[in-house]
Amino acid sequence: MTHMDFDALVALLRRIFLANGTSEAVADILARNCASAERDGAMSHGLFRMAGYVSTLRSGWVDGRAQPQLEDGGASFLRVDAANGFAQPALAIAAPMAIDKARATGACVVAIRRSHHFAALWPDVEPFAQQGLVAIAMVNSMAYVAPPGARHPVYGTNPLAFAAPRADERIVVFDQAVSVLAHGDVQIAARDGHMLPADAGVDAAGQPTRDPQAVLDGGALLPFGGHKGAAIALMIEIMAAALTGGLFSAEVDWSAHPGAQTPCTGECLILIDPSRSGSAVGFADRVEQMVTALQEAGQARMPGDRRFAAREKAMREGIPVSAHMLRQLEALTTA
Ligand code: NDP
Ligand code: PYC
Numbered sequence: 001m002t003h004m005d006f007d008a009l010v011a012l013l014r015r016i017f018l019a020n021g022t023s024e025a026v027a028d029i030l031a032r033n034c035a036s037a038e039r040d041g042a043m044s045h046g047l048f049r050m051a052g053y054v055s056t057l058r059s060g061w062v063d064g065r066a067q068p069q070l071e072d073g074g075a076s077f078l079r080v081d082a083a084n085g086f087a088q089p090a091l092a093i094a095a096p097m098a099i100d101k102a103r104a105t106g107a108c109v110v111a112i113r114r115s116h117h118f119a120a121l122w123p124d125v126e127p128f129a130q131q132g133l134v135a136i137a138m139v140n141s142m143a144y145v146a147p148p149g150a151r152h153p154v155y156g157t158n159p160l161a162f163a164a165p166r167a168d169e170r171i172v173v174f175d176q177a178v179s180v181l182a183h184g185d186v187q188i189a190a191r192d193g194h195m196l197p198a199d200a201g202v203d204a205a206g207q208p209t210r211d212p213q214a215v216l217d218g219g220a221l222l223p224f225g226g227h228k229g230a231a232i233a234l235m236i237e238i239m240a241a242a243l244t245g246g247l248f249s250a251e252v253d254w255s256a257h258p259g260a261q262t263p264c265t266g267e268c269l270i271l272i273d274p275s276r277s278g279s280a281v282g283f284a285d286r287v288e289q290m291v292t293a294l295q296e297a298g299q300a301r302m303p304g305d306r307r308f309a310a311r312e313k314a315m316r317e318g319i320p321v322s323a324h325m326l327r328q329l330e331a332l333t334t335a
Helices: 006-019 024-039 047-059 087-105 122-130 183-192 212-216 227-242 283-297 305-317 323-332
Strands: 002-004 069-074 077-086 107-116 134-139 160-165 171-176 264-272 319-321
Touching: 002 006, 006 024, 006 047, 006 319, 006 323, 024 047, 024 077, 024 087, 024 122, 024 305, 024 319, 047 183, 047 323, 069 087, 077 087, 087 107, 087 122, 087 264, 122 134, 122 160, 122 171, 122 264, 134 227, 160 283, 183 212, 227 264, 319 323
Parallel strands: 077 107
Antiparallel strands: 002 319, 069 077, 107 264, 134 160, 134 264, 160 171
């Protein structure tokens, strides 16, 4: 195991993206995104994903040099056609205008379509909360999740991320898949020989299973909380696909591109300027009061705490990367 400096890891990932045909701008954004996930211990969307990015780029399914097109949808609405590129560069282009609109009108919806999202979602909301805004992001993915009673999967693992400012420049943030486990964690469990929790998935015959390989081989994941998680999955399909003009998870068809792994769907981001709130004390102070109430009630861990602690340690000591992973990454730097 070596411990890599964050910037050195970003530089290595950037070389991989460039060697596999992305533009400089896309390589910058995705390398930082993926290295940030590894730094924060968000392993299902860290270095483990690099082989999938490369395989997808080589398949021709995604355009690594896409030029996202911004469309003004009104005082509080921005549309982005990601042009079959990655979602994060599309969001980066929209962000300055989205912030301006949110501050000018109180809120802004950013509706991104024809976009590939293969990453953790918290990087899409954290920077906005750090600038004093409330941010909610939703992405649909590919049909891995079966609704209650369904004969086959319809929903994606559809993550939902939320971030809001707290006092003293801290933020509250959560980021969760709508399935009991992210698909990435099922792949990691299969790789490492671990069983899944009960109620996480079914096999190809629709029978409950804890075997990750059975879920991957024609089975399905289940939404957390039964019909309640399924309803959130439905909302995310509507917001990230119907509202944006993107594809539903079940409409993604990459069969003409063997090796493709990134879903081409949509993303919806909602920004709210909390300075508009009716709170007599400041919004961030109210959030802090809520966090304090949870802590006083006995909640030892807030969502985001584990990641922030991992981030702090990694920035101090370096990011642990196994020799095996490092060899795999080096191999990806040649097209
Ligand atoms: P987890 O279940 O690991 O975590 C979900 C959230 O709960 C996190 O904010 C986490 O905080 C928090 N949390 C976990 N345990 C506790 C606890 N005991 N007490 C309080 N808070 C807790 O995430 P998922 O497996 O659902 O998702 C993993 C990642 O996969 C996400 O980043 C998601 O965006 C990504 N994903 C991406 C998809 C895509 O299409 N791009 C599809 C599906 C998933 P903390 O982070 O600090 O642990
Ligand atoms: O882990 O479920 C997942 C996932 C889907 C798309 C990107 N990540």
